[in-house]
Amino acid sequence: MQKQTPGQIFLADQRGIKDSSQFRRFSTFNFGEYKNPDKESFGSLYVFNEEQVAPSQNLTFTVEADSYIILIPITGALELIDPAGNATAVDVEEMYIGQINAGHSYTIANPYKTEIISFLQLWLKAASSGPEIKSQLCRFHLEAEPNQLIELTKESSLADNALRLPFSLGIGQFDGRQEALYTLKKQQSQQFFAFIIAGAFEIEGRLLHEKDGLALWDVEEVELEALSNNALVLTLELL
Secondary structure, X not given: OOOOOOEEEEOHHHOEEEEOOOEXXXXXXXXXXXOOOOOOOEOOEEEEEEEEEOOOOEEEXXXXXXXXXXXXXXXXXXXXXXXXXXXXXXXXXXXXXXXXXXXXXEEEEOOOOOOOEEEEEXXXXXXXXXXXXXXXXXXXXXXXXXXXXXXXXXXXXXXXXXXXXXXXXXXXXXXXXXXXXXXXXXXXXXXXXXXXXXXXXXXXXXXXXXOXXXXXEOOOEEEEEEOOOOEEEEEEEEO
C-alpha cells in the first residue's frame, strides 16, 4: 500500500465564524477573536478567510507582520484602499496581490447598494518589509482554460513585475472526473495548500468538499481529481 502524503484537512464547518450587520467571516486559521490550537498557520500562510461584506459597507484591516495580501473576489467586485489612500477595483476573475508592512492598514469596500460581495483573503508573511507599498493585479479566464490549473503568479499573468513572490498560486475549474497533476517547484521543505471554492475534489487520497482546505508537506507531486462538474480549486505552493 502506498504511504499517504503527510497533511492536515481544515473542514469548512470547523472554520471560525464572525458575524455582524456589516460582514460575515469564515476563518480557516486563527484570526482575531477566533483561537483554536488545531488551526495554527501553515508556514508563511497565516490568514485564510472567506469574507462576505454587506451592501455599501467597508472593512479595515491592520496587518500584524510584513505581509503579502491576496484578494480573490468570488461574488461581485470589491474596492481596496491601500495605506497610501490609493483605490483599486478588483473584479471576479481577477486577483490582487499587495505587499504591506507591519502595522499598516487597508480598507475593503463593497461598492454595491443592494448586493453582498464575497471574496477570499490570504495573508502570507514576507521575509522583510518593503520600502513602499507595491501591488499587482492578475486577470484570468476560467472558461478559456478548462480542466487545468492556471498559474496566477507567473510573470506573464501579472500586470507588472513589481513583486518577487515567495509563493506560487494557481486556480482551476474542472468537469467531473477530470484530473490534474501539480509538480512542486521547490524540492526542499515542500509545502502545498489547496482550498475548494466550489464542488468536490479528491486530492492525494483525501475527499474534500466545498470550502474545505488541505495542507500537505514533504510532497513532490500532488494529484487532484474533480468529483463534480464546475469544481473550482485554489492551490498555493510556498517557495
